[in-house]
Amino acid sequence: MAGNVWVLAEQWRGQLSDITYEVLALGKEVATALGVDLQAVLLGHEIKDLARSLGEANSVLYLDHTALATPVPETFAHALTFAIRARRPHVVLIPLTNVNWELGALLAAELEVGYVNACKDVRSEGGKLETRSLLYGGKMEAIVNPGQSPAILGILPGVRPTDQGRADAMPPVEELTVDLLETSSIRWKRYLEVEAGDIDISKQEVLVSVGRGIQSRDNVALAEDLAGALGGAVCGSRPVIDQGWLPLSRQVGKSGVVVKPKLYVAAGISGAPEHVEGMKNSDLIVAVNSDPQAPIFNVAHYGINADVMDVLPTLTEAVHSRKEVKKHAA
Amino acid sequence: MKIIVLLKMVPDVVEELELAADGKALDTEFLRMIANEFDNHALEEALLLKEKYSGTVTVVALDAPEVDDALFTALAKGADQALKITDGDGTLGTRAGAYRLAQTLSSVPGLLPADLILTGAQAIDDLDGLTAPLVSHLLGLPQLAIVTKISVDTTAGVATVLREFPGGVRGEYEVKLPAVLGIQAAEKPPRYVPVAKVRAAMKSQAIQSVPAATAADGGVGLLPVEEMSKPEVTEHAQMLKGSPEEIANQLCEILAARGLL
Known part of the structure; x- marks a missing residue:
């Protein structure tokens, strides 16, 4: 039995980003083609309520930890690596914005599997995945068949319409307990907001x-x-x-x-x-x-x-x- | 303070890109290679840090066409040392390149430990990874990407780093050194260096060639590219043609019709 398709639900400052729904819509297509479930993976601290908005997925896997309250990429990579090792998904779709920019590459390095960056589309036919990445400033695209499992794929914004990934259904939520050490080498301090005064x-x-x-x-x-x-x-x-x-x-x-x-x-x-x-x-x-x-x-x-x-x-x-x-x- | 800058050569996309006969890669024959622009920002940030805190900047690059020009330019700008890793086959992806860089950094005496390893947050040919997080993982060092500002407390061995988030918001972190940082933009635009100064550097300074450490790639290998192509254009702009005045008038008509004028 092949593993499921996972979508990392991108949350930033306690809110789900639009790209989460875009990637969920894509994930649904891939999961359907592979005949497996679509699972959203939500990482953070005290944000379980956000799972209600992830109805496009068959279920939500939620990892809560105080170390996930602040945006330290390595900590998120450790948590997601732990979850992937525990549950063995077949495909992991990572929204590629600057919230999670380095996450896919970190994950793939930790898991020693491949990573495909900058995907503008992912398709599956006959159980085989085919990704299409935008390279060279959008002047070329490369088609890759990621053979390994799990396939870690970084997905560009706009891959599907946002509304296509929103659903009213209330997905079952499963909590996965993760042990995380707060990394001692990177300490989160604060957000610096946009300087006011200029036009919006x-x-x-x-x-x-x-x-x-x-x-x-x-x-x-x-x-x-x-x-x-x-x-x-x-x-x-x-x-x-x-x-x-x-x-x-x-x-x-x-x-x-x-x-x-x-x-x-x-x-x-x-x-x-x-x-x-x-x-x-x-x-x-x-x-x-x-x-x-x-x-x-x-x-x-x-x-x-x-x-x-x-x-x-x-x-x-x-x-x-x-x-x-x-x-x-x- | 000791800073290493990892510099990578990428195709200049201002030029027309052609495909190789097998349709799986770029045709390298007519390709003009330039230093990755984000790596240029990493170099600039390194030079600014050196000016502020004193220290040395070593630029390290994998062999590639035009790499000598880029390395001499770095020396002319104020880098202290330039290292070229030879025996590269020039077709390494970002991932295998990062493995080769990390292994060579570890094997060349005197390079590590460095306080900071800086490189671009991205490159236009990043298909199978990103250099900064991969190198940090391989060297067991902390990392942050999309960095726009670094200040260092040299006594404490700690850097305060700004990382970009959406909407112009930035996050502030305290990072223990040594660390790997992926630079999005230096605090100032990369400095310009006149060609005469680069030529002078070619005469007075040297690039140190070091053989690549074994090309292990963590068992992952190159991503097999099935096909490369120019993006299929589903919709294309309607092109306005004529003299500049004619074009301006056509556009005014279009704007007026939409109530924008």
């Missing part, structure tokens, strides 16, 4: 977002001009924030904010998966990039294959003159 980009209706293609801090002004003309704000992808051209509060994507404006202009952004997960649900996406193969064009509704430094000023001017005309007409 998740509340803006129009965003002009800049990426590496903007080339220098000075050119961010071109995006600010367009954002000003459209009545919106400027944000950016990770490389721009890492360069210090925009504050962290303006970062869209994995480590930043998830946005859903009416208009998202992606200027000089290639469209790496970490960025796309933060903006793909925007109402209207316009991408400007000099690389015709940029993955952002697979997400955008309208594309402009040109240099952002040429397009932004021209567009700003066109928006201004149209507003002028409208004003006179009125």
Whole structure:
């Protein structure tokens, strides 16, 4: 009898993340194809109530320990390793966000089994698993057949619609007692919240977002001009924030904010998966990039294959003159 | 303070990527290799720490095309020592690479213990693992990934580390040294070094070649890639064409039609 399919229920600060439901929806498909049960695994301290929201799973395995009250990745890896050794699942799906970024790799190393990173899909046919990973900034994908059991798979956000993994059913919860030593070498201190004072980009209706293609801090002004003309704000992808051209509060994507404006202009952004997960649900996406193969064009509704430094000023001017005309007409 | 930076060469994705004839890997013939950008941040963070607390920075890389350029650039930026692990077959995945790095670090006299081992939190070719957690596991050291800030109490042998969480929130940890940290971003953008300075480093400094320790991989082996391909495009943007002015006007029409103008 093959082992079950497990989904790690990602909880952060006592709340289940959306990706948990996305991965549960995927897990359900894989479990059904393999003819086994889908189990959600919940790790934490005094959060058993969260199991009620995991109805998509046939059952929930809950590990409670004071050491799991704070986000020390190694402690979570030890707890999950213990559970995997005790119950022998066949597949373990790990939501790949920056809450559990290093967990899959740590688990696989501890268990001495393989790990497949950055899966955008997992399928099962005839008992065989097939994973599809996004590599090279989203420019290539690799198909892998993880042969070993358990297969530890890191799943990218957006693998299935969130709602598909929500169910009203009340799953049976089983508690598994785990002995954990609080690691003496890493001590959790506290969370540092986002500095207040800056605008909240998740509340803006129009965003002009800049990426590496903007080339220098000075050119961010071109995006600010367009954002000003459209009545919106400027944000950016990770490389721009890492360069210090925009504050962290303006970062869209994995480590930043998830946005859903009416208009998202992606200027000089290639469209790496970490960025796309933060903006793909925007109402209207316009991408400007000099690389015709940029993955952002697979997400955008309208594309402009040109240099952002040429397009932004021209567009700003066109928006201004149209507003002028409208004003006179009125 | 003694800091080791693990640096990996990855394909430059600004260039067009082509597939090998067997359809299972990239065609390496026309590939331009560059240092993993997150490893560049790890190097920058190491150099900043050295400036602050004094000490040495040793950069270690597995052999790969263009790796000498990357190592001389690191020396020109201020690294004290550059080590190239030879006999690599260049097709190692992240996992086997981490095993080789960990084993070689342990076998080269004088390298370990180091106070900090820094590397990028990720690389664009990470298919079967992540370097920082794997190396930390193999060396039995604590680790944290997605790190954006490190400050060190050298007397206590403890680092205060910030790790990223969603929505711009950061977590603060106290980590006992030695430790392995996966760097997401250095406190300052990686410094620029003029080509002349790199050339000078090539003349005055040397890269130390060390043979790889046995290529054991923990019995896991390479993940068998069945097929590699460009992602199938299900939906593609409607491309606007014409002169810059024509394009701008088309876009204004689209925005106006949606009430955005």
